[in-house]
Amino acid sequence: MKKIITLLLLCFLRIISTEAQTTGQINGHIIDEKQIPVMYAVVSLIRAADTVQVKSAITTEKGEFKFMNLSEGIYFIAVEWVGYVKKLNGPFTLNPPEHQLLSIPQIVILPGTKQLNTVSIVGQKPLIERKSNLLIMNVANSILAAGSTALEILSKAPGVSIDNDGNISLRGKPGVNVMIDGKLTFLSVAQLASLLRTTDANSIQTIEFMTNPSAKYDAAGTGGLINIKLKKNTNYGTNGTLTAGGGYGSYYKSNAGVTLNHRSKNINLFGNYNFSGNKEYEDMNINRSTSSFNETTYFDQQGRDLYLRKNNSYKAGIDYYLGDKNIIGFAMSGYANRTDANNNINTLVSSRPPVIDSTVTATNAGKIKYTSQTYNLNYKAVLDTAGQELNADIDYSRFNNDNSVIYTNNFYNAAGELTKLPFIFRNGTPSRVKILAGKVDYVYPVNPKMKVETGIKSSYVSTDNDFRSENFDGADWVNNLTQSNRFTYKEQVNAVYANLHREFKSTTLQFGLRAELTHSEGNSVTLQNIVKRNYLDLFPSLSIQQSLSKDHEIGFSYGSRINRPDYQSLNPFIYFTDLYTFSKGNPQLRPEYANSFELSYGYKKTTNVTFGYIHTKDVMTTTLLTDTVKKTLLIFEQNLAERSTVSMNINRPLAITSWWHTNNDATLYYSRFSSPDLLGAPFKNGKLTFMMNTTHNFTLNQTMNAELSANYQSAQVFGTYIARPIYGADLGISKSFADKKATVKLSASDLFNTRKIVVKSAIPFQDYNLSQKQESRIFRLTFSYNFGSSSVKAVRERSNSSEVEQNRVKSGN
Known part of the structure; x- marks a missing residue:
């Protein structure tokens, strides 16, 4: 066991010392139809290869956003703001280290209810998916949530057994x-x-x-x-x-x-x-x-x-x-x-x-x-x-x-x-x-x-x-x-x-x-x-x-x-x-x-x-x-x-x-x-x-x-x-x-x-x-x-x- 732990630690230090490398960054700016900066809009970075959302950000008071630590690839950028049409821009190509910083053109979003005729994000998370050593059950927006409790959902999860106690x-x-929530x-x-x-x-x-x-x-x-x-x-x-x-x-x-x-x-x-x-x-x-x-x-x-039984529970806090x-x-x-x-x-x-x-x-x-x-x-x-x-x-x-x-x-x-x-x-x-x-x-x-x-x-x-x-x-x-x-x-x-x-x-x-x-x-x-x-x-x-x-x-x-x-x-x-x-x-x-x-x-x-x-x-x-x-x-x-x-x-x-x-x-x-x-x-x-x-x-x-x-x-x-x-x-x-x-x-x-x-x-x-x-x-x-x-x-x-x-x-x- 000591030899295994020592080997793991050596590998740990070796990877850290050799793997650091240059990463890419995408910057942008969002305005509305009146040329006013859009504050607190939700910006999502979408990978073009599989339409999976990679990162998300919130625009600043100046309407600016940035995505750091990006790998090379082709991306779309989706913008959502209440009362405005969802905007999907791109594609944009990032290829560090030759082009480490990509500043995209100014994005303008428009009010209204019409959906822009652009690329659709078709990826949908399956009910059960696996990430590294995690097995994830995606319950949100699923029919599984209808008429059920957390205990019922848990009892139907893969490999889980719950007795009467x-x-x-x-x-x-x-x-x-x-x-619950970590x-x-x-x-x-x-x-x-x-x-x-x-x-x-x-x-x-x-x-x-x-x-x-x-x-x-x-x-x-x-x-x-x-x-x-x-x-x-x-x-x-x-x-x-x-x-x-x-x-x-x-x-x-x-x-x-x-x-x-x-x-x-x-x-x-x-x-x-x-x-x-x-x-x-x-x-x-x-x-x-x-x-x-x-x-x-x-x-x-x-x-x-x-x-x-009479139960009372409470929670209060401030951030x-x-x-x-x-x-x-x-x-x-x-x-x-x-x-x-x-x-x-x-x-x-x-x-x-x-x-x-x-x-x-x-x-x-x-x-x-x-x-x-x-x-x-x-x-x-x-x-x-x-x-x-x-x-x-x-x-x-x-x-x-x-x-x-x-x-x-x-x-x-x-x-x-x-x-x-x-x-x-x-x-x-x-x-x-x-x-x-x-x-x-x-x-x-x-x-x-x-x-x-x-x-x-x-x-x-x-x-x-x-x-x-x-x-x-x-x-x-x-x-x-x-x-x-x-x-x-x-x-x-x-x-x-x-x-x-x-x-x-x-x-x-x-x-x-x-x-x-x-x-x-x-x-x-x-x-x-x-x-x-x-x-x-x-x-x-x-x-x-x-x-x-x-x-x-x-x-x-x-x-x-x-x-x-x-x-x-x-x-x-x-x-x-x-x-x-x-x-x-x-x-x-x-x-x-x-x-x-x-x-x-x-x-x-x-x-x-x-x-x-x-x-x-x-x-x-x-x-x-x-x-x-x-x-x-x-x-x-x-x-x-x-x-x-x-x-x-x-x-x-x-x-x-x-x-x-x-x-x-x-x-x-x-x-x-x-x-x-x-x-x-x-x-x-x-x-x-x-x-x-x-x-x-x-x-x-x-x-x-x-x-x-x-x-x-x-x-x-x-x-x-x-x-x-x-x-x-x-x-x-x-x-x-x-x-x-x-x-x-x-x-x-x-x-x-x-x-x-x-x-x-x-x-x-x-x-x-x-x-x-x-x-x-x-x-x-x-x-x-x-x-x-x-x-x-x-x-x-x-x-x-x-x-x-x-x-x-x-x-x-």
Whole structure:
């Protein structure tokens, strides 16, 4: 590994020193029919060979524009300005270094509605395209957005699998991190799923899938990264969007939101607020048995959980433009969520089914509050006209989670008579998390076909969990010292990276190296147990894309990544579902490391075939284990020795008619988990899994679209348990009006109410079957309206410095 890294660094320096070369530049000036300079017009540079847009710019107050770092070739220049005819000029020939600077004749644009009879830009991005180590799903202006949510769009993406809990896998690889606009979400799995379900897919521009991200990105995420890029409001003046909706499954749902943006020459103000109120249920049944001393006890647990969730999220910020090349910004965001939970569980205990020996009924009432605040200060400087940039961010975040549950347990004999006094206890789990992080990123374009990216990042995290368990003695609450526990955790990660991107005639090369130095300290204050870790990791990455011809291309990529445990999973407190089922943190949990390889083939930029292999060691796996002495079921995270996954993915869009388009995606993968010692014996668990997604989009007329999608996933393995097949279908229809500013959508998710999770143990002598059915068939009606001005660019996209650390904070919805 040291030799490989040394060789990469030598190649890195060699390419930088030999590849710098002279580049071309195009300058121009735009006026209207009155010879007045046209300010803030959108100017696009179009490559004549394939009519693809190469660059875009905004004219200055003098009507001037320029394009830097251009390769030789023939170009068209397109000009767009509100109320004026789109102007396409050219062709213009640029051939540096002989003619490095090209000043084109003055461009005059005219008012009116007639389209000039010139060259048409016919290039249109396909639904699925591949760029270097990126797989991109172009959702903007696609029928896929009609009547769908972000979660539905994501579930139809190539190789993506989402279960009922919202856990996301990419081509059979769990441990996927999700970003929205380059920022990892601050949410738990359940909260992220809730957010994506209420995010209108019409607001999505693209979805990027990075199975082997470059060294620029944090190394967290062994399964890769998914980046959902939302459409940005590009208008001057004041504008915004209003959204309101309601739904019904077994209970009513509601959501509403407003987004506002105001842009003047030097200041951009932006903000949004969203509310959702949902009542929902989850049914869970557990059938299991435990054997001890030739005696077997059978448990049949049947429970229904009711949740009333009220979520409030907000964001506000300002960008101040210090001229054309410097921007300073400040943003704050947060959420205030509350959940009232009422869980009812009946546990039937038997020594010889179907005869019932005793019954335990539990009524668990909980109140959960989650709040967060994040403050971000950022700065961007464009250092020269060649594209040299410097970005800096500093963040401070606070998370407060308060969870209080009262457990009331009643005991009955076979005749249904009370056998003893109720056992009542309560757990309080206050949690405080603070994050301070900063990063600096620098981009240096050596020439139009090569750029170098470098950066540093430092983050500091501190958590404090004071878990308190109390028993009710009939008159007062008494602290249970054997269950109460205080746990603190501190972690500091310092990182530095360098990344090189180089384009040749038919080859694109990208490689980089990221180093992360981690220091952590977990302190179980009550148990007087301190776990310290210090480790330095190097994460190399490599991507090669080779164009074989106009219609054929192949690619290879490699990446090394890490998943650190979330802070809550390290806390050794016990959280009860009922007397016989509970979860527990694991302070000995170690990070998992993965090496991922991929070989891809693309045909006509539509059909894609990908072969992948990933090997992960110290796999963090959710494990279900039965205690034969206490006769309980324990759920906790632990490290298995390794996981290997071999996969093949095929994606193929198909146009059946002009109004009926489909996209079909199939993934076949084999995952194998193994450990030399699990409960005193070697453990191996592997299975071949097939996934299929098909989406059908119908254009009914110019303002009405429909979508039908279906998915199937065969049985698969998750560490120590096996999940049965899951399948379902969704249907949606949308209607736009008022010049497409307003849209009404009607959708039905899980139309036939078939999506259900059923798992069983893969460990010999462990007998349990668990079924989980959430409220999945929901009918929704949503209305959205866009208002405001419509001229040129506004809010910019930011990626803050504490996104990875915030993503590891458990929170609720």
